[in-house]
Amino acid sequence: MSTPFYVSPQQAMADRAEYARKGIARGRSVVVLQYADGIMFVAENPSRSLHKVSEIYDRIAFAAVGKYNEFENLRIGGVRYADLRGYTYHREDVTARGLANVYAQTLGTIFSSAGEKPYEVELIVAEVGAERAEDQIYRLPHDGSIVDEHGSVAVGGNSDQIGSYLDQRQRDDMTLGEALRLAVEALGRDTGNGERTLTADQLEVAVLDRTRGQQRKFKRLLGTHLARLLEQPPATSAPAAKTPASDDASDASDDASGSSGPGAEA
Incomplete structure (x- = not known):
């Protein structure tokens, strides 16, 4: 009887992490950033039906990169959790932090299990507050850890380069159009072959707008409205x-x- 190869637990976990990171890096990037009136989600995604950005609950949205079938299962689970908690207790008891903890437990269990491969996904859960100081953005890598983000965050693709570009230029008082153009400029740098110009047909854009009169703050930006926001306003001089x-x-x-x-x- 042959003796099985021994692999140390540290090496096994390192190999699983490397496997997941490579799968995530192959996907197109997603950018999330705060602006004056809320939180914006911008993804490079030409598909009109396979969404990377989705609504979870009244003030909570979800963005993901990686394998679509894996993060779609997580999204559906998050919607069920939010609906059940809101129905059992109160709508205000559904928070981004609670949802992030549920996702972290799921991802951490799968990552540490030797019986199945780790999920090749990276998630962002965001909640818009009544004021900017109350906004919450959480990034969840493949291993189930939780990172509390502020200002802007990028996942997937060349996220380090995109994130550095955003950190240098993101401002708290940006308008909707300014935030969108900055995010698109950052996504255009996700390549080793120079800067690209992304069009409205290549983008999936949504916002959590705190100024919206409805209880549900999630809104997608589509069609002519999106194209108009992407246009650089002409410089005015007196x-x-x-x-x-x-x-x-x-x-x-x-x-x-x-x-x-x-x-x-x-």
Whole structure:
């Protein structure tokens, strides 16, 4: 009878982690960032039916990268958890932190189990609050750990480079259009072949909008609305003030010297 090969527990866990990370890195990236009125989700996803970003509950949304069938099962489980908890207790008892803990337990159990492969997914769970200070963003890697994020976060693909780009440019007071264009610029850098320009047809965009009058704060940005937000607004410059001339001689000297007229830009 042959003796089975021995692999130390540390090496086995390292191999499982490397396997999961490689699978996640093959997927297209997702960016989540805060702006003045809420939290924005932007994913490079040309599919109109296989969503990477979805609503979980009133103020809670979910984003994921990796294997679609795996994170879709997790999404469905999260919706069931939220509905049951909201029905049993109160809608306000459904929180992003509670949902993140449920996902962490599931991912951690699967990752440490020797009987099945680890999930090749990385999740983001976000909740928008009445004020910006109450917003919550949690990132859950493949091993079930929970990372509390602030400002912006990127997962999948070349997430380190995208995240660094966002950290340097993200601001708390950004408008919806500014946040969207920044996220698209960051996603366009997820390549080793230079910067790309992504169009509305290649994007999946949604927001948790705290200013929305409905109880449900999740909203997708689609079609012409999305295309209009992606357009860079024209730069505006105030016309130079005209200095009244004292006499005809000063007007002639101004014309001869080639000075700017009243319609020139500052």
